[in-house]
Amino acid sequence: MSSTCFLCHRCNKPLKISPDLSAMQKRSLEAQHHASPSAKMPVSGKLEDRTSRRHHPDRGRTAQESACCPFTLLGEPSTQRTLDSIQNTILETFETVSGQKDVEHPLCVDCMDGLLEELDTQLTLAEADNQKYKSFMERESLVSDEEREALNAELLAELQSLEQEEARLTQELQDVDHQHARIEAELKAAEAESRELEQQEEQDLKDYAALKMEELELTDELSSVENQLAYVQKQLQSLSKTDILNITFTILDEGPLGIINNFRLGRIPDIQVGWNEINAAWGQTALLLFTLSKIAGLQFQRYQLVPCGDHSYIKSLAGDEMLLLFSDGSHNIFYDNKYDRGMKAFLDCLQQFVKMLKKEEGLFLPYRIHVKGGMLEDATGSGKCYSIRTHLNTEDEWAKALKFMLTNLKLILAWASSKYYSKK
Ligand SMILES: [Zn+2]
Structure with missing residues (x-):
């Protein structure tokens, strides 16, 4: 005997048939085989034929299985709609x-x-409805015509009231809609403004960062400049205490010739100093007097000192003439030449400076200066004078005059150094 297979109509799970049901099916099958065909065919054809030709979701079922389970399938889709199937x-x-x-x-x-469960629920609802209908029917039967009319009037008034309420609520709803639209527009505007503010904030943050960076750079720069200033002030303080005159100018007068900054000024027959050295010594001497006059704030009369190394000269303010403080030895010693006039003019300038200093206290110069003759007087008190010019002069006397002049300058240098630099 072939096993019968059923599927659940809802979830299509295969169904397990209990033994009792299987026996029932078997009996049913046998009964169908022996039953009268006329009882099963009220209209036309055999029931077995109908059921065997019926399409079922389980298409693998045999005609015999379909015959034992004649489940009704209303409106079942059929690919072959014949007149017979329609009649069935x-x-x-x-x-x-x-x-x-x-x-x-x-x-x-x-x-x-x-x-x-679903059917139970439907049943419960149907029973409740039934109960309601019954109660209404009972109440309806108890109410008289007057009461019904009064009730109708009351219900009509209530209906009108409800219609008015509905109209009012509709109006209110429209108002709320309008309000909603307005608020939505405001919200959009606020959102746009918010976006704009966010962009502005972003830009502000960028600007702030740039300014902060600039500030940091400027702070660094300021710090650097402050350090430089502190260093320079320290240097300045140190330099202020420095005796620039003593460092720059050194005068020696121990030997037969006066020496300034290692350059000998003058020559004697035994020591023939080169003219280049003498010129350089004159340049240093001119620079010293020029510097002293600047420090003291003295403006020379008649002359202007122009210290220019071994080509220094003095400019005469009267005739704009250049009076030389250098020579190559070729100047005419028998003539009042420019070299001699230059040295004489220098002595004039020195005398002007000494005259100014003599107003101050504590300065004593051993050698008197005679500007008119271009002379320096010996300090021994003998009254002997030595000419600073080469005109009608010997090398010995010229060298002596120059050395006296340097000695005077050395004392002036020491005095000026103590006056202008020792206090600091
Ligand atoms: Zn199921």
């Missing part, structure tokens, strides 16, 4: 509607439970 469908529909046939739905236990 109509017949089954008629039988079902007229209660001549029980509808069988194979369902699994879970689906069956669910279906029963």
